[in-house]
Amino acid sequence: MDEIVFKTLKAKDYIIKNYIIKVAKELNLSLNEFILLIYFYNQEEPVLDCAAISKATSMTEDEVMEAFSRLNGIKLIDIIIMKDEKGIRKETISLDNLTKQAANDIAQSIKTREESDIYSKFEAEFGRPLRRTEYEIINEWIEEGISRDLILEALRLAVYNGALSLRYISTILLDWKKKGYKSKSELSTGLKINNESNILVDLFDSDWLNENE
Secondary structure, three states: OHHHHHHHHHHOOOOOOHHHHHHHHHOOOOHHHHHHHHHHHOOOOOOOOHHHHHHHHOOOHHHHHHHHHHHHHOOOOEEEEEEOOOOOEEEEEEOHHHHHHHHHHHHHHHHHHHHHHHHHHHHHHHOOOOOHHHHHHHHHHHHOOOOHHHHHHHHHHHHHOOOOOHHHHHHHHHHHHHOOOOOHHHHHHHHHHHOOOOOOOOOOOOOHHHOOO
C-alpha cells in the first residue's frame, strides 16, 4: 500500500489541504478513499474515469470503484449531471460536501472555544468554579442564540453594578432582547439613542448582592 502512495506522489505534485486530512481521519477513510479524494481535489473538472484514475494513482479499477462507492455512499462527494455548450450531458464529481464538512468542523471548533472562553470569564469574575446549574443557564443563553459579546457585556455590567448574579444577568439579557439588541454594536447604538447609559442599575429592589444564582 505504501508503494501506491509513493507512485502516486512521484507521478504528480498533488495539493493536499489540511482540512482534507482532518476529515479523512474523522471519517476513518481508507487509504484508497483518501487518495481518490486527493485526486478529485486536484482536477480542474473531476470526473469518474476509472482507467485514468487507475493510471494516475496505481489503484486497480476495482479499487477505484470501491473507494468511489464508499465516498459517494457517505455523501462526502456527489455526482452532478450537467450539459455542455452543445447540450451533451456529462457527469462531474462535486466536492461541495467535503468543503461543507470541513467548514462545519471549523465552525464547531470556533464555537467550542468561544463557549469555553465564556465559562472561563464567568469563573474569573465569580472567583470560583461555576456550578452545574450555572453552566446550564449560560448554555441556555447560548442555545437561545444570544451572542457571546452580549453575554459578556451583561457580565461586565453586573460586575460594574456589584451584582454578580446569573438572575441579574438573565434580566439584563431579557431586557436587551425585548429592545431588539442582538449584538454589542446594536446595544451601543441603542443606548446612545435612548440615553440609557445607566440601564438596569436600579431596575429592581431585590438584594442582588446576596443572590447566588
